[in-house]
Amino acid sequence: MRFRINFYYPAISIVIMGFILISCQEKKTKPKIKFWYSYNKDNGKHFTSDTFEIGKIKQAVGNNSFIANKAFTYKDKSYGISMYTNEPGAPIDGGVVYYELNHLGIIYSRSTAWISYGVLKSNNDSINDLINVAIQNILLHEGLRCFDVSSLYKYKKDVNFTPPSN
DSSP states (O other): OHHHHHHHHHHHHHHHHHHHHHHHOOOOOOOOOOEEEEEEOTTSOEEEOOOBOGGGSOOOOSSOEEEEEEEEEETTEEEEEEEEESOOSSOOTTOEEEEEETTTEEEEEEESSSSOEEEEEESOHHHHHHHHHHHHHHHHOGGGOOOOGGGGSOOOSOOOOOOOOO
């Protein structure tokens, strides 16, 4: 009788511990990837759009005109950037240049007449890294540059630099 009791207690304890461990485990679910656009306007104001899911990312479809494209490689995968505009003629007030990353959507847009732009962001670091590398390719590739508005603004040439006080 003594052998049976000593044998059953550890077995029952193991079964109970197993139930406790299984019931205490939290089901870890990956958070949904959310996106939003971050906008910077020429007046220095900054704002963001509401968040949305991947299927709601803006696409350069409709009346937009294709201008150029460029392929690049990131982490051993090939990607393509396409450049579109809603005003294929001379840049006008209200004209926009869109940069679309294949299989994702518009990741960067800028005004053709003002110093304003928008960038797609997400709550996923890997996607943000890909978007940043794509934007670097946009900025560094001469064929993807658009109208430069800096010539419209007169900057004061003689600006005295005052170092910050300690």
